[in-house]
Amino acid sequence: MTGQSEVPSGGMVGSDRPLISCDSIHKSYGSFEVLRGISTSVRSGEVVCIVGPSGGGKSTFLRTLNGLEGIQSGSITVNGLRLPGNRKVLREIRREVGMVFQSFNLFGHMSVRDNITLAPITARGLSREEANERAERLLERVGIRDQVDKYPGQLSGGQQQRVAIARALAMEPLAMLFDEPTSALDPEMIKEVLDAIRELARTGMTMIIVTHEMSFAREIADRILFFADGLLQVDATPEPFFGCPTNERLRAFLSKLL
Amino acid sequence: MDFDLHVIENGIPLLMKGLITTIWVCGASLGIGTVLGSVACLSKLYGNRQQRLLANAYVNLFRTVPELVVIFWVYSCLPLFLNVRLSAPICGLVAMSLYAGAYLAEIFRAGILAVPRGQTEAGLALGIPTLHIWTAIIIPPALRRMAPALMGFLTELIKVSALLSTIAVGDLFYEASLIAAETFRYVEMISVVAVIYFIMIFPLSMIARYKERRLRAEIGH
Ligand SMILES: Nc1ncnc2c1ncn2[C@@H]1O[C@H](COP(=O)(O)OP(=O)(O)O)[C@@H](O)[C@H]1O
Ligand SMILES: [Mg+2]
Numbered sequence: 192m193t194g195q196s197e198v199p200s201g202g203m204v205g206s207d208r209p210l211i212s213c214d215s216i217h218k219s220y221g222s223f224e225v226l227r228g229i230s231t232s233v234r235s236g237e238v239v240c241i242v243g244p245s246g247g248g249k250s251t252f253l254r255t256l257n258g259l260e261g262i263q264s265g266s267i268t269v270n271g272l273r274l275p276g277n278r279k280v281l282r283e284i285r286r287e288v289g290m291v292f293q294s295f296n297l298f299g300h301m302s303v304r305d306n307i308t309l310a311p312i313t314a315r316g317l318s319r320e321e322a323n324e325r326a327e328r329l330l331e332r333v334g335i336r337d338q339v340d341k342y343p344g345q346l347s348g349g350q351q352q353r354v355a356i357a358r359a360l361a362m363e364p365l366a367m368l369f370d371e372p373t374s375a376l377d378p379e380m381i382k383e384v385l386d387a388i389r390e391l392a393r394t395g396m397t398m399i400i401v402t403h404e405m406s407f408a409r410e411i412a413d414r415i416l417f418f419a420d421g422l423l424q425v426d427a428t429p430e431p432f433f434g435c436p437t438n439e440r441l442r443a444f445l446s447k448l449l
Numbered sequence: 450m451d452f453d454l455h456v457i458e459n460g461i462p463l464l465m466k467g468l469i470t471t472i473w474v475c476g477a478s479l480g481i482g483t484v485l486g487s488v489a490c491l492s493k494l495y496g497n498r499q500q501r502l503l504a505n506a507y508v509n510l511f512r513t514v515p516e517l518v519v520i521f522w523v524y525s526c527l528p529l530f531l532n533v534r535l536s537a538p539i540c541g542l543v544a545m546s547l548y549a550g551a552y553l554a555e556i557f558r559a560g561i562l563a564v565p566r567g568q569t570e571a572g573l574a575l576g577i578p579t580l581h582i583w584t585a586i587i588i589p590p591a592l593r594r595m596a597p598a599l600m601g602f603l604t605e606l607i608k609v610s611a612l613l614s615t616i617a618v619g620d621l622f623y624e625a626s627l628i629a630a631e632t633f634r635y636v637e638m639i640s641v642v643a644v645i646y647f648i649m650i651f652p653l654s655m656i657a658r659y660k661e662r663r664l665r666a667e668i669g670h
Binding site: 288290298 | 571572577581590
């Protein structure tokens with residue numbers, strides 16, 4: 192399983208060229224600095240989990256990567272495209288980077304099929320037939336092929352989140368961002384969503400996952416980032432991350448979880 | 450009291466003509482008002498400082514000044530400012546459109562704001578072009594939300610159109626009052642006009658109420 196390869200000195204997963212890299216990004220809301228200089232990079236095929244206390248800037252960081260939030264200084268490069276950039280660059284990046292939200296954000300007035308085919312048709316120029324075929328294939332992959340003609344409101348939370356994953360995958364992105372994909376789910380539905388993400392990891396998808404599921408992060412991540420107070424406090428492979436954290440904040444955070 | 454049906458019968462051609470004018474003015478001002486309202490609404494939501502200021506001034510002005518005053522102002526003052534001659538129906542149409550635009554702007558705005566931000570964000574995150582974010586993601590649910598208010602406004606618009614008779618636009622009420630003045634059969638003519646307005650407006654308000662109930666059930670669910 193790619194997601195669990197042994198982890199010393201880095202560089203064994205995917206290529207060496209970073210797919211996503213951030214250079215000292217700063218982001219403020221008014222006078223409140225949410226991100227205080229974040230630098231990191233993610234290589235193609237890597238699975239990176241982000242954990243940390245609520246309010247630490249995890250969501251904000253994730254949303255700067257596809258330009259849903261602008262940044263005040265620093266820069267982000269995604270597959271050679273640079274942010275901050277113009278609208279064209281923004282759209283280009285968003286086509287290459289899928290995002291899955293905590294609250295699913297499915298289009299409630301559209302069938303599951305239309306939810307998935309809208310972007311491939313309007314943003315990639317696929318024909319309706321091609322998009323349809325792709326939608327059905329992806330739904331099969333996340334195990335809900337039979338729900339294609341339902342509306343989001345008729346599905347369980349776990350099913351909705353799997354539709355959201357299929358919707359993002361339908362753009363055939365180079366990377367996927369997940370913002371607490373299981374936090375809004377009832378416990379019995381968490382596994383089906385995590386399984387879908389595990390399956391993605393097996394196929395070598397580049398992923399950045401904000402999560403509170405520590406055992407999942409430990410199992411799936413090549414690297415784990417710890418965010419607190421708008422800073423990237425720790426960037427480590429799972430072994431040292433959970434084993435012997437030297438960072439005071441991380442130690443406090445982990446001990447509170449137990 | 451004798452109720453002379455003959456007067457009504459003889460008045461049918463003129464009443465029809467008036468009815469058509471009423472429907473035409475309402476339809477046209479709804480159309481122009483939709484354009485004005487969309488511009489004002491988008492300016493308020495996404496405009497820069499000046500655009501927001503201008504849109505706010507427009508909306509507040511026409512939602513505050515009585516419709517009758519607006520109609521008379523457009524009829525008697527606007528031509529002086531523009532230094533042109535405007536026919537009564539054109540003045541009526543302009544006044545009604547300005548009025549409709551101001552109200553529709555607020556209805557549109559409420560409808561758009563009722564669509565959760567996450568819907569737009571999901572569209573943006575997928576790289577969907579702006580045009581399709583509007584036509585496929587924002588407008589359909591916004592329209593559903595505002596359907597009751599839109600129907601309600603349409604009933605108001607039809608009622609307000611009767612005021613156009615004061616500047617001699619040949620609408621339904623104007624034609625009826627002309628016949629009444631000529632024949633001295635006020636009871637018949639004004640009654641029949643009341644019935645015609647009722648027949649036009651009542652179904653609309655029923656639809657509005659039905660949509661309102663359905664929406665409540667949907668949202669509450
Ligand atoms: N739109 C916003 N306006 C103002 N403050 C915000 C906004 N979004 C997030 N914040 C603040 O930024 C901080 C980081 O938030 P967030 O990135 O959501 O943290 P996390 O995802 O780690 O819980 C929080 O203190 C939050 O209140
Ligand atoms: Mg968050």
